Amino acid sequence: MKLCILDRDGTINEDSADYVKSPAEWLPLPGALEAIARINHAGWHVVVVTNQSGLGRGLFDVSALNAMHAKMHDMLSAVGGRVDAIFYCPHAPEDNCHCRKPAPGLYEQIADRYGVDLKGMPTVGDSVRDLVAGTTVGCAPHLVLTGKSAGYRGRALPEGLPQGTMVHEDLPAFAHYLVNR
Template structure:
């Protein structure tokens, strides 16, 4: 199975320090929906892993989150794309859960749901925590220079990023990279 795991806010859609709280606030980044569709058309299954502490903070409810995702699915569908599953952590940092990135709990849930190991599965995010969580589960780290990642544009990544982190201008540039690289050979 060709699987790629994406962060949501700052990777697929515009991010906000005030949190994305409604479908009206959920706005796709330029080229992001087309990028997901390109990955799908090349045989990739796309899954989202996202911290959504705004739920735990009472800034929005699950119905609002579902409405944001319904909007995303509808807009993606118009581009011929889809997201196969969305995994999110509703907890605040002080709740001590295992699913809040940078911990790997969401990724463990993804591995269990799809019945696969995540070794070598690309994880794409706009921040260090996204990549740390993925790497802890065996994923291959990819940083996009959108959202929080814009802070690293035109400068080297700090040593705090996982070794081997690949950097892409945005999700469209990552999709170009992903669909153009040779497919992995099956293990005999």
């Protein structure tokens, strides 16, 4: 099985310091949805892993999160793409759970659900914690210079990146790499 694991906020859609709390605030990054469709058309299954501490902080509820994801699914469908599953951590940082990235719990759930070894599967995110979580279970790390990492364009990369991290301008650039390798 070809499985590609993507972070959500800052990788697929715009991130916000005030949290993305509603479908109206969920806005795809330029070309991101088409990039997912391109990945799908190359035979890859795409899943999303996302920390959603806004739930644990009481900033929005599960029905608002489901509505955001319904919007993402609808917009993806319109461009011929799909996300097979979304794995999210609802906890606040102080909950010290095993599923909040950089902990590997969400990735372990993916491996269990799909019955696959994630070794070598690409994981894409806009922060060190996204990539640390994936590499803990053997994923190949890919940093996109959007969201939290947009400020690193043309500068030194953030400290703590896992060894072997590949860097891409954005999700469309990653999709180009993945499809053409």
